[in-house]
Amino acid sequence: MTPTIPSEPQKEEGIGTAPSYFIASLKHTSKGHEHITFWxxxxxxxxxxxxxxxxxxxxxxxxxxxxxxxxxVPAEAIEPLLSPEPHFRNGFGVAARFYDTPGPVIDNTRANWNRLIAASLPRSMPVKPKPEVFRKTRRSFALEAGSTQ
Known part of the structure; x- marks a missing residue:
């Protein structure tokens, strides 16, 4: 089987920006991580x-x-996979940010990896990505709208 290199997608008419991609890291997302790591x-x-x-x-x-x-992965493919900003209960029982950077994340689940892999660019070599999926009890949660705890 001869490897194929994908050709660049065409810009849509009227839109002056080229498509952009996010790089999901299989290497830096381990089964102990609740969320998928990106470059x-x-x-x-x-x-x-x-x-x-x-x-x-x-x-x-x-x-x-x-x-x-x-x-x-094309940027538009990750939007449906986003989860709200995660929080955890600190030692005082108060909700605190799970990460220093606020914003939505992508949960490290088999379903999300399958969607990312399906949407990813074709690879030049016939390699099947093998992500490590989080299987433990989640420590993080999303706050309800308007809630502080």
Missing amino acids: ASNHRGYALALPRFGRYCFGEAVSLNDGLDCIA
């Missing part, structure tokens, strides 16, 4: 909350999309 901007670290996810152009996404360590 941050400019190849500088990793992010768990949407505001810090790095957006990558098609060329960068293709080069990073190996299926072993990373998969490149």
